[in-house]
Amino acid sequence: MKAWLPSLLRLALVMLLVAFVTNPGWFVPLLKPLTENNAPVIYNQGSLLTLTLLHLRTVLIATVAATIVAVALAILVTRPAGAEFLPLSRSLVNIGQTFPPVAVLALAVPAVGFGEKPTLIALFLYGLLPIFENALTGLTTLPANVVEAARGAGMTGWQRLTKVELPLSAPIILGGIRLSVVISLATATIGSTVAAKTLGEVIIAGLLSNNLAFILQGGLIVAALAVLIYDGLSAIERYTARRMGREAE
Amino acid sequence: MIEIEGITKRYDATTVVDDVSMVIEPRTIAVIVGTSGSGKTTLLRMINRLVEPTSGIIKLDGADNRSLPGYELRRSIGYAIQGHGLFPHRTVAQNIATVPVLLGWDKDRIKARVDELMTLYQLDPEAFGPRYPHELSGGQQQRVGVARALAAEPNVLLMDEPFGALDPIIRNKAQEDLLAIQKRFGTTIILVTHDMEEAVHMGDKIAVMDAGKLVQYAKPAEILAKPASAFVETLVGASERPFRLLSLGRVRDAVEKGSAEGEAIPGDASQRDALAELLWTGRPALPVKGADGKPLGRVTVDGLVKRAARPA
Numbered sequence: 001m002k003a004w005l006p007s008l009l010r011l012a013l014v015m016l017l018v019a020f021v022t023n024p025g026w027f028v029p030l031l032k033p034l035t036e037n038n039a040p041v042i043y044n045q046g047s048l049l050t051l052t053l054l055h056l057r058t059v060l061i062a063t064v065a066a067t068i069v070a071v072a073l074a075i076l077v078t079r080p081a082g083a084e085f086l087p088l089s090r091s092l093v094n095i096g097q098t099f100p101p102v103a104v105l106a107l108a109v110p111a112v113g114f115g116e117k118p119t120l121i122a123l124f125l126y127g128l129l130p131i132f133e134n135a136l137t138g139l140t141t142l143p144a145n146v147v148e149a150a151r152g153a154g155m156t157g158w159q160r161l162t163k164v165e166l167p168l169s170a171p172i173i174l175g176g177i178r179l180s181v182v183i184s185l186a187t188a189t190i191g192s193t194v195a196a197k198t199l200g201e202v203i204i205a206g207l208l209s210n211n212l213a214f215i216l217q218g219g220l221i222v223a224a225l226a227v228l229i230y231d232g233l234s235a236i237e238r239y240t241a242r243r244m245g246r247e248a249e
Numbered sequence: 250m251i252e253i254e255g256i257t258k259r260y261d262a263t264t265v266v267d268d269v270s271m272v273i274e275p276r277t278i279a280v281i282v283g284t285s286g287s288g289k290t291t292l293l294r295m296i297n298r299l300v301e302p303t304s305g306i307i308k309l310d311g312a313d314n315r316s317l318p319g320y321e322l323r324r325s326i327g328y329a330i331q332g333h334g335l336f337p338h339r340t341v342a343q344n345i346a347t348v349p350v351l352l353g354w355d356k357d358r359i360k361a362r363v364d365e366l367m368t369l370y371q372l373d374p375e376a377f378g379p380r381y382p383h384e385l386s387g388g389q390q391q392r393v394g395v396a397r398a399l400a401a402e403p404n405v406l407l408m409d410e411p412f413g414a415l416d417p418i419i420r421n422k423a424q425e426d427l428l429a430i431q432k433r434f435g436t437t438i439i440l441v442t443h444d445m446e447e448a449v450h451m452g453d454k455i456a457v458m459d460a461g462k463l464v465q466y467a468k469p470a471e472i473l474a475k476p477a478s479a480f481v482e483t484l485v486g487a488s489e490r491p492f493r494l495l496s497l498g499r500v501r502d503a504v505e506k507g508s509a510e511g512e513a514i515p516g517d518a519s520q521r522d523a524l525a526e527l528l529w530t531g532r533p534a535l536p537v538k539g540a541d542g543k544p545l546g547r548v549t550v551d552g553l554v555k556r557a558a559r560p561a
Contacts, residue, residue, distance in 0.1 A: 143337075145331070145332045145334035146334050146335070146336060146337065148299075148334055149333075149336070149394075150336070151299055152297065152299060152328035152334075152407075153323065153347045153348050153351065153397070154320045154322070154323035154324030154325075154348060154351055155320065155351065156320045164336060167338050168337070168338060244337060244338040
């Protein structure tokens with residue numbers, strides 16, 4: 001494959017996605033055959049652009065929160081003082097992952113009401129595990145002589161963490177964030193069952209009115225977002241790995 | 250001056266370092282030799298408190314090394330380890346500047362010091378300063394590691410098998426560089442190795458450790474001539490002993506009157522090198538020249554063989 005081909009495909013996908021969410025009217029002829037009885041072709045109860053941005057915002061908030069908590073937890077349990085909390089934190093984070101997001105929604109609604117909040121809680125819990133596990137791997141597989149040199153040079157615990165341990169683990173932690181984001185992008189759609197403004201709204205509307213065009217456009221936007229974000233984060237990850245001199249590994 | 254007084258380190262029931270006392274004179278090189286598990290690295294790491302002793306005191310220039318917080322103490326002591334331990338995400342210049350930055354030196358002073366050390370180690374600051382460690386050869390990485398340890402002008406430099414990962418040719422060069430730099434800065438160096446050859450070559454004094462105990466602490470010639478125990482004798486290597494003894498002396502000290510044929514050997518070369526040259530070329534004598542190229546006399550096989558014999 002030519003080297004420029006992937007970049008060209010990515011660019012085409014970005015342009016297609018932007019065109020679709022800003023001017024969905026252009027695509028009516030394409031989607032028309034999927035509808036019956038003169039049903040609307042393009043989602044008509046809200047703008048696709050707004051829904052896409054709200055979808056991204058929900059994922060962003062949940063991922064940032066999950067990253068802060070997961071990385072903080074990983075740092076805590078890799079310090080000598082926090083080592084005994086490792087099994088406990090592992091179990092907690094695992095429960096977050098195994099508990100189905102739908103069930104979290106069902107449980108969260110009575111507590112915090114309908115809307116974005118229960119979705120954020122579900123995504124946050126669901127996104128913790130990959131970030132936590134990767135941060136743990138990153139922080140425990142640092143080259144021993146580098147950590148030793150940092151201590152020997154007279155760095156305090158905090159300086160070692162911020163100047164050596166976190167920068168060197170950054171590529172691995174980013175890998176966890178990437179997984180978490182992609183999972184969250186897909187999972188966020190079910191938030192619309194409890195009235196969160198996400199692209200799930202389009203899919204659910206399609207299911208309710210038996211409109212294949214709605215289902216397809218909701219699904220395709222989410223898929224395109226996931227592919228592009230995955231790609232972008234992978235590129236950042238590779239760049240950081242190079243910067244941290246870990247490319248050989 | 251470093252005074253180690255009755256230092257013991259125990260991990261549960263295992264005694265790793267057992268009641269070691271020794272004094273290291275300022276501006277000298279002390280080499281700690283031993284097999285793996287002899288406690289030599291632990292002893293070294295107790296000097297800058299990477300390991301806290303179970304009992305005993307270590308004094309640096311008269312002051313207990315526990316009078317400062319550990320991290321501040323370590324900033325004042327150079328530390329170089331096997332496999333260099335350079336920070337892979339920092340440039341060569343940033344690596345060397347590590348301790349000066351921690352100490353809060355101003356920018357100009359740091360840059361001047363980094364440039365000085367890089368020049369000293371034959372690394373062009375312009376070319377190598379902005380590179381990353383993985384772009385360097387093994388020998389260059391090792392030099393940067395030592396330069397980093399020396400950056401804050403420490404009086405004491407601790408080295409844990411610093412040349413262990415180098416091939417023999419680069420190792421010799423690195424040892425010579427270190428000796429030259431030690432002379433220049435007058436740093437007190439404590440070097441840990443398992444290589445008796447290196448110990449004899451580098452050390453003003455050698456400390457031999459076995460199973461946590463300090464078995465013998467003496468000048469190289471004495472270790473070779475009067476090993477304190479069978480263990481030291483094994484470590485010295487009975488078949489290597491005469492040659493190691495010769496390697497301690499310079500050719501200029503073994504010069505006899507007279508002349509000889511062939512290429513002259515410099516007076517600064519070791520007597521061992523002279524003997525090797527004589528044996529290899531099958532000649533009975535070699536001419537010796539001074540640093541200025543003037544002939545000093547000659548060395549003979551007979552003369553060197555006498556010097557290689559066990560001292561009375």
